[in-house]
Amino acid sequence: MLEFFKSRKFKIILGAIAVLFGMMLYSASSDGVSNIPQNLLEMITTPLQKLTSSVSNSTGDLLDRFLNAKNNADENERLKLEIAELRRQIADYEQLRDENEQLRKIAGSRELYPDFELTAASVVSRDPSDRYGSFLIDKGTLHGVAKNDPVMTENGLIGLVTQVGPINARVETILSPAVSVSAVEAESNELGMIQGNIELAQAGKTRLSILSGETQLEVGDMIVTAGASGLYPKSIPIGKVGGVFTEPHGVTKYAVILPYEDLEKVNHVQVITNFLGQGSEMLE
Amino acid sequence: MPALKWVLYSLLLLSCYVLQTTPGLFEIFGKKPVLAAALAVCVSMYEGVLSSAFFSMMAGLLWDISSNRLFGFNGLILLCCGVLISLLCIYYLHTRWLNSLLFCTLAMLVQGLLDYLFYYAIWGYPGVSLILVQNILPTLLYTAAVTPLLFLLVRRIHRKFSVVERA
Numbered sequence: 001m002l003e004f005f006k007s008r009k010f011k012i013i014l015g016a017i018a019v020l021f022g023m024m025l026y027s028a029s030s031d032g033v034s035n036i037p038q039n040l041l042e043m044i045t046t047p048l049q050k051l052t053s054s055v056s057n058s059t060g061d062l063l064d065r066f067l068n069a070k071n072n073a074d075e076n077e078r079l080k081l082e083i084a085e086l087r088r089q090i091a092d093y094e095q096l097r098d099e100n101e102q103l104r105k106i107a108g109s110r111e112l113y114p115d116f117e118l119t120a121a122s123v124v125s126r127d128p129s130d131r132y133g134s135f136l137i138d139k140g141t142l143h144g145v146a147k148n149d150p151v152m153t154e155n156g157l158i159g160l161v162t163q164v165g166p167i168n169a170r171v172e173t174i175l176s177p178a179v180s181v182s183a184v185e186a187e188s189n190e191l192g193m194i195q196g197n198i199e200l201a202q203a204g205k206t207r208l209s210i211l212s213g214e215t216q217l218e219v220g221d222m223i224v225t226a227g228a229s230g231l232y233p234k235s236i237p238i239g240k241v242g243g244v245f246t247e248p249h250g251v252t253k254y255a256v257i258l259p260y261e262d263l264e265k266v267n268h269v270q271v272i273t274n275f276l277g278q279g280s281e282m283l284e
Numbered sequence: 285m286p287a288l289k290w291v292l293y294s295l296l297l298l299s300c301y302v303l304q305t306t307p308g309l310f311e312i313f314g315k316k317p318v319l320a321a322a323l324a325v326c327v328s329m330y331e332g333v334l335s336s337a338f339f340s341m342m343a344g345l346l347w348d349i350s351s352n353r354l355f356g357f358n359g360l361i362l363l364c365c366g367v368l369i370s371l372l373c374i375y376y377l378h379t380r381w382l383n384s385l386l387f388c389t390l391a392m393l394v395q396g397l398l399d400y401l402f403y404y405a406i407w408g409y410p411g412v413s414l415i416l417v418q419n420i421l422p423t424l425l426y427t428a429a430v431t432p433l434l435f436l437l438v439r440r441i442h443r444k445f446s447v448v449e450r451a
Contacts, residue, residue, distance in 0.1 A: 001371060001374075001375045004333065004371065009333055009334045012334060013333075013334065013337050013363070013367060016337065016338070016341060016363060017360060017363065017364075020341070020356040020359050020360040020363065021356070021360070022356075023355050023356035023359075024354045024355065024356035024357060024360070026355075027354045027355040027356060028354055035355060037345070037355070038345075038348075038349060038355045041345060041346060041349055042349055044298070045298070045301060045302065045346065045349065048298070048302045049302055049305060049306065052302050052303065052306040052309070053306055053307055056306045056307060056308050056309045057307070057308070060308050123307055124305075124307075125305035125306075125307070125349075125350045126305060126306075126307045126316075126350075127304075127305055127347075127350040127351040127352065128304055128305075128315070128316035128317060128318050128423055128427075129318065129347075129351050129399065129419075129420075129423060130351065130352060131415060131419050134352050135307070136305075136349075136350060162352075163352075170352060172352070177407075177409050197409075197410065197411065198404070198409050198410065198411040198412060198414055198415060199410070199411040199414055202414060202418055202419075264314070265308075267307065
């Protein structure tokens with residue numbers, strides 16, 4: 001066996017190890033852009049992943065009707081109650097909107113309307129070793145997707161694009177500690193920071209931190225994006241408050257947030273490739 | 285025909301990678317097996333050192349694409365594991381399904397600990413120990429559990445196509 005370590009094969013293996021180290025260094029410094037070998041492998045695997053993903057989703061939907069009938073019935077009842085509550089809120093909202101319109105006419109204020117450019121994408125890959133629900137989508141730079149583009153569904157914010165290749169992109173969700181989103185409570189505009197936590201991520205939840213000790217947040221409050229950093233548009237729903245707790249140091253508080261979208265089961269998303277104010281920070 | 289054998293291995297690797305990353309497939313309590321790593325271990329038990337090294341490296345690079353790790357991280361780990369496994373099987377150990385279970389467990393343990401160290405422990409995230417208990421360990425066990433099936437498949441391919449002893 002010792003002869004192996006003096007042989008030419010061992011030197012070739014050492015060379016391969018050096019190449020791999022080089023690729024890792026390039027990957028770390030490339031700011032989210034895939035390298036050439038990675039792009040080549042992705043071009044081969046992404047079409048296959050799209051095929052198996054669609055077959056798996058179709059089969060899963062079919063089986064879900066039979067295996068989860070009771071859960072679906074329970075969820076149906078819960079959603080009916082939620083709809084009734086939302087209808088009451090809509091009635092309040094209509095009244096507030098009319099009042100707001102009147103006040104705008106009086107003040108002569110100008111309103112910025114968000115103008116999203118959206119690209120629809122499908123989830124094609126989820127890795128067994130992933131902890132935060134991140135996934136690959138089947139759209140990349142050739143489809144107008146860029147690094148740091150926000151990703152959402154009709155239910156709410158998912159996360160953002162952290163790495164992009166020609167035909168696919170990696171989306172990291174708001175469950176990850178590496179993703180931060182400035183957020184506000186929808187009615188009171190109380191500001192906080194959405195940032196993932198390992199323990200909460202295992203349960204599909206995230207946290208809103210940097211809340212003052214006198215926070216007025218309550219269970220059920222809606223949390224939306226603040227739009228302050230230029231990374232995310234304003235007022236995209238994120239989730240609802242599941243509970244408010246004091247930080248271990250006792251000075252500030254944090255809230256457990258239940259995302260509106262099931263981040264580990266989502267199959268189709270929308271990438272916001274352009275919006276008004278993208279890349280600009282809010283001036284004080 | 286050795287070339288055909290490696291074509292089959294490559295198609296098997298591609299299939300394993302696609303299956304392990306398909307959303308919802310083979311998922312038990314939110315955990316999925318890393319089929320590409322298990323296949324790399326099995327092939328390394330039967331093939332030569334250099335070919336095992338490159339096959340394991342390819343398996344690791346494919347895993348890197350989907351796993352949100354630096355490209356080359358899992359490739360490097362699996363390359364080293366493939367070399368060691370091949371050397372052990374050439375000089376010291378028999379190629380048996382029980383050994384495949386052991387090798388896969390050890391390879392996944394090494395990968396899991398390095399992954400935990402570089403992607404969680406050194407960043408100081410609170411609650412990192414949960415990752416070991418609730419994610420790394422179950423994935424390791426699930427992957428090891430499916431390894432014997434891949435081992436039998438690789439053994440069949442190897443016996444059908446190999447004619448000379450490996451160097």
